[in-house]
Amino acid sequence: MPSQQEVKALNTSPEENSASTYTMGYRENFRILLSRRNAENCAAYLLPHLQPGLRVLDIGCGPGTISMGLARAVEPGELHGIDIEASQIDMAQDAAQSGGHANATFHIGDVTDLPFEDCSFDVVHCHAVLMHVPDTSAVLSEAMRVLKPGGLIASRDMFTESCFFEPGDDLAAAWTTFANLLQGNGGHPRLGKQLKGSFLDAGFVDVVATASFEHFGTEEDIGFMHGFVIGWFFSPETVGAAIGHGLASQEQFDSWRGMLDAWRTNPDAFGAFSWGEAIGRKP
Numbered sequence: 300m301p302s303q304q305e306v307k308a309l310n311t312s313p314e315e316n317s318a319s320t321y322t323m324g325y326r327e328n329f330r331i332l333l334s335r336r337n338a339e340n341c342a343a344y345l346l347p348h349l350q351p352g353l354r355v356l357d358i359g360c361g362p363g364t365i366s367m368g369l370a371r372a373v374e375p376g377e378l379h380g381i382d383i384e385a386s387q388i389d390m391a392q393d394a395a396q397s398g399g400h401a402n403a404t405f406h407i408g409d410v411t412d413l414p415f416e417d418c419s420f421d422v423v424h425c426h427a428v429l430m431h432v433p434d435t436s437a438v439l440s441e442a443m444r445v446l447k448p449g450g451l452i453a454s455r456d457m458f459t460e461s462c463f464f465e466p467g468d469d470l471a472a473a474w475t476t477f478a479n480l481l482q483g484n485g486g487h488p489r490l491g492k493q494l495k496g497s498f499l500d501a502g503f504v505d506v507v508a509t510a511s512f513e514h515f516g517t518e519e520d521i522g523f524m525h526g527f528v529i530g531w532f533f534s535p536e537t538v539g540a541a542i543g544h545g546l547a548s549q550e551q552f553d554s555w556r557g558m559l560d561a562w563r564t565n566p567d568a569f570g571a572f573s574w575g576e577a578i579g580r581k582p
């Protein structure tokens with residue numbers, strides 16, 4: 300297994316388009332995972348700060364499932380979403396139209412170079428985005444620029460080392476391989492724990508950090524998660540990337556697959572993703 304420094308060497312420079320190294324990709328099974336998200340289960344730490352009339356920017360909005368609840372919370376204020384991937388923006392626009400969110404507008408663009416005026420938003424929100432973009436400070440500096448004085452930045456990102464499948468101690472190495480892949484693509488597997496420091500470094504004040512779990516405990520959740528992991532982590536693309544970068548062997552993947560199948564049928568099965576959240580204010 301390579302060291303963190305060696306994995307880091309897989310990294311592209313921050314100057315390269317970060318979407319080209321986006322670890323999760325845009326396959327259907329990841330879209331289904333995102334479709335389970337909404338403002339209530341992913342932005343509960345932010346919702347009490349939203350009120351009608353605020354102007355909110357959701358950066359890296361993906362298919363917009365969280366954006367819809369943000370739009371609802373600030374109506375008749377505006378919700379703008381931006382993502383680098385056109386297919387995601389198409390889905391977000393469709394969701395806004397079918398949900399009747401006339402105050403929501405979506406744009407194709409890069410979170411490191413936002414196409415918005417200085418001091419034009421009350422809130423910048425991002426969910427599971429900073430952890431994937433190599434240059435965290437470039438994103439936070441753009442968020443600072445487009446926020447009005449006193450405006451809020453809010454982000455929620457994973458810290459993969461505390462994600463688990465239980466029973467499944469032997470699957471810890473699979474989580475480490477996911478973290479190494481993320482890091483090799485320029486991402487930040489521990490960012491959920493580091494948001495407070497990142498916000499303070501970027502010049503935000505009154506920073507409050509919290510944490511929460513996205514858990515899988517019901518029969519339906521466990522079946523969903525089993526299918527998602529098979530379709531994403533065990534896909535030829537992910538296995539090929541991990542083996543190609545020397546992060547794991549085919550034998551390890553075969554062994555993890557057996558453990559995952561055993562987890563699926565174990566009556567004690569439980570699992571969770573660990574997330575850190577932070578809110579800060581532009582001085």
Ligand SMILES: C[S@@+](CC[C@H](N)C(=O)[O-])C[C@H]1O[C@@H](n2cnc3c(N)ncnc32)[C@H](O)[C@@H]1O
Nearest residue numbers: 317333359360361382383384408409410426427
């Ligand atoms: C894990 S998804 C999260 C989507 C959404 N925020 C959610 O949690 O449901 C990350 C999103 O960030 C977008 N993204 C990655 N790098 C980006 C960049 N440099 N500029 C804009 N969007 C980017 C991806 O296209 C993807 O839609």
